[in-house]
C-alpha cells in the first residue's frame with residue numbers, strides 16, 4: 001500500500017493512541033516535543049471528504065489528545081491545523097491534523113500563513129470590507 005498512513009508498519013511504529021475512527025501518530029519529524037497527528041482511519045485526502053460524524057469525532061480526539069499533552073508537557077500554547085494540497089504544504093495525501101505543543105524559546109517561528117507579523121498588519125476599512133463581505137455572504 002503506497003499511503004504511509006494506511007501502512008501497517010507506520011501504524012505499528014508511530015501509533016500512540018487510537019479511537020474508533022482515528023489513529024494518533026507521534027510525528028516522525030517533530031518540530032517540538034509532543035507533536036502529534038490525528039489521522040482518520042478511513043483514507044481521505046481532504047477535509048471535505050469527512051462526513052459530519054467523522055468531523056466531530058476528529059475534533060473530539062484533537063481536544064482529548066491536546067488535554068493529555070497539556071497535562072503531561074505543560075506547554076505554553078499549541079499550534080493546530082491541516083495542510084491540504086501541495087501548494088498548502090501537504091506532503092502525505094491522507095488527511096491529518098497537526099497538534100504542535102509550543103514552548104517558550106522553542107525556536108519555532110509563529111506561522112505567518114494565517115497570522116501577520118504585527119508590523120505588517122494593515123486592516124481593511126469599512127468601505128473595503130463591505131463589498132468583500134457581501135461577495136462572500138452570497139456563496140452560502
Ligand SMILES: [Zn+2]
Pocket residue numbers: 003004005006042043044093094
Ligand atoms: Zn491512507
